[in-house]
Amino acid sequence: SGSTPNATVAPVYIFDGSSPAKGQDYRVALAAKITGDFQFARATVNYFWEYFFGIGLVSPSNQFDPARLDPDNPPSDCPNPQNPCTLQPSNAALLKALAQDFINSKYDLKALMREIVNSNAYQLSSRYNGAWDPTTETLFARKLVRRLWSEEIHDAITQSSNIVPTYQTQQWGPVNWAMQLPEPLNTPDGATGRIAGFLNAFLRGNRDDQPRRPDGSISQALDLMNDNFVMSRVSPKGPTTSLLVKALALPDDQMINTLFLTVLSRYPTSTEMSDALANLKNNRTQEAQTLLWSLYNKVDFVFNY
Incomplete structure (x- = not known):
């Protein structure tokens, strides 16, 4: 501490002030605290919701306000008509229910994804009868259009053309699908040949300093029109199974x-x-x-x- 030189300072979990048990591994203690916090489940399901819908129940998804999340415990100033408040999630009850289901499933990601994609909201069409009010998009009254991610575009072309490539990777051996490729930072472009340029054009990002982005660009259009990955799959000289x-x-x-x-x-x-x-x-x-x-x-x- 500040008054005792060279003393050992025990770690304290910032949200409740607790410390690890005597002899407990600090990493194990921290992991237990994080996953035991309801906010962990809430943030996780929100990230997955954002992935499937294009926008989270809380958006931006990394800027939660803990004081405005719980529909059963709204901020104290909410009854004040002179200072109206709003809960941060577009549907706070839904976010809470999804988080609780995620906990009850023992953090089963497949079960979470199954619940989301089987919902009526996810299965709606982007077509909407009548005049669309953009301010209501967070109510998910229609499907919000989303550009496919880099690997999805590659694999959609692969699957539909029925011409499956093989890429050699240092860690995992030969793979056929972009979804199987290792993290871009761990895979030199040469390891996957020219396809790395095609994938990067669609902004696949990496785990360190380049987030995935759904932006469009001229280079993406040019790659779809001219890249050998596409051209070889629209050729009448391809394999007989194409x-x-x-x-x-x-x-x-x-x-x-x-x-x-x-x-x-x-x-x-x-x-x-x-x-x-x-x-x-x-x-x-x-x-x-x-x-x-x-x-x-x-x-x-x-x-x-």
């Missing part, structure tokens, strides 16, 4: 439907169908390649809506 090669064996209308359903998960509109049919009359193979390339470059493809 999407395009198999689709070319179908009648024109079935081929068009197959490409749209596989890449965009929807049928073409009547205009899209008629335009594609007309184009196929010129050079069928080349126009089919152009159609598949254009689908990967549509806004529909890189956004979850």
